[in-house]
Each structure stands twice: as C-alpha cells, then as structure tokens.
Amino acid sequence: MSTPLAQLFKKTQSENRAALIAYIPAGYPTQEGCKAVIDAFADSGVDAIEIG
Structure with a gap:
C-alpha cells in the first residue's frame, strides 16, 4: 500500500x-x-502543502 505522498x-x-x-x-x-494562506496555496495549484 502506498501513501498519498x-x-x-x-x-x-x-x-x-x-x-x-x-x-x-x-x-x-x-x-x-x-x-x-493555505487556501491561496490550494487555489494556486500546488501539489502539496506542508504545515510546520
């Protein structure tokens, strides 16, 4: 089984x-x-978002 990443x-x-x-x-x-900012990242089409 592979992970989403x-x-x-x-x-x-x-x-x-x-x-x-x-x-x-x-x-x-x-x-x-x-x-x-997370919404803007998602709307801009990034493949993944890392929240640290």
Missing part, C-alpha cells in the same frame, strides 16, 4: 516534473492568516 511523487514523476510543495509555519502570521 508516494502516490503524488509517482504522479509527478510520470509527468516528468518536480512536485511543487508549499510550506507555511503553523499559525503564521495568525491562525486566520494561516488559513487564508
């Missing part, structure tokens, strides 16, 4: 491209601001 890397590899993974520190700049 492994499936993502297989998909991007089959498309001959790197995965675009966005990162944001948890709660930065505020909790509400963080939610807005």
Whole structure:
C-alpha cells in the first residue's frame, strides 16, 4: 500500500516534473492568516502543502 505522498511523487514523476510543495509555519502570521494562506496555496495549484 502506498501513501498519498508516494502516490503524488509517482504522479509527478510520470509527468516528468518536480512536485511543487508549499510550506507555511503553523499559525503564521495568525491562525486566520494561516488559513487564508493555505487556501491561496490550494487555489494556486500546488501539489502539496506542508504545515510546520
């Protein structure tokens, strides 16, 4: 069984491209601001979002 992240890397590899993974520190700049940034990342088409 493969993980969602492994499936993502297989998909991007089959498309001959790197995965675009966005990162944001948890709660930065505020909790509400963080939610807005995550929504913006998702709307912009990133492959994955890492919240640290």
